[in-house]
Amino acid sequence: MNIQVAIDRVTLEQAKVLTEQLNTADIIEIGTSLTKDYGLACVHELLPYKGEAKLLADIKTIDEGAYEFRQYFEAGADILTVMGASAVATLDSCYEVTQDFGKEMLIDLLECSDEKIAKISHYPDAIYSLHFSSDAGGEHDVVKALQEFTQKFPTIRRLALAGGLTAKSLEELKHTPLEIGIIGGAVTKADEPKEALNRIIEVIKG
Template structure:
């Protein structure tokens, strides 16, 4: 199982510094929506032209204008996000462009119901991202949610999960063996030593 570290709500300078530090330690580095909307993809690309080891995910949350946003986004990142709430047309367009560029597309499943979910689980190479909205107040059991999603949509091959994941939950998800990646934000980047914390996550996930 891959570790994706989400960097969010910091200055671009701090984000670049964190990304460089974590590059060799983790599998995927995510620059969150706050960075996209505060600084823009062009400035991000200029400040962080390439990573050595990790893939770069830009959480651009496309909901329309799919081809435009993915075309621009793939100049900077390896994985881009699109909202499951986008139209079928948008999802199809960004999927085609993603396949053509041999990159990856991450579908953010936030706030979509079972009917809509059933209509969009047919993109075999897409990563399906399950998480709670940051604005949601209630609890979230990542392992239980992943198990339920897998039970309901057994055809989905690439599942990613986020939401308050600590060391114990990361280990549980790794042992469960369903999710392909787990996303950890502040539990890594808001600690005194993000690199050491990321290493701890990697250890429990691969033990």
């Protein structure tokens, strides 16, 4: 399993510090708040601090897919996000641009019905992310959710999961088909973010 650390709701200067501290993660996520606050500049500014990690910009595209993806890939992002709730034509255009750039697309399945997921399950290289909303709150059995998803959609091979993950839940998930565990506040809000990430890496990769 790869670890993606989401950096959100901080200033760009704070994001630079966190990116440098946390670049031993597999993926550094520039959270949606940063992409909205700073636009393309957040990608340009964080590139020098990412080390060997991939840089994901969580732009949550819902329309104007080809334009937004082209802009952020040209800025230096490695992975971009599009909402599964988008029109299929939008997803098609995002996927085409992604393939042209030789980069990666993550489809955020927040609030997607099973019917919609089935309709958009045909992008072989895309990452599909189960996403438990932070606004909705509540506890989630992430292992059960992942098992149910893989049973319903066996052709989807690249899976990510976001929403309230901790070292404990990642321990439970490390022997599942999950490709990317997305973790945010459990690392970035810790007193020592780098130490918190190291503990998670030890759990997952140790």
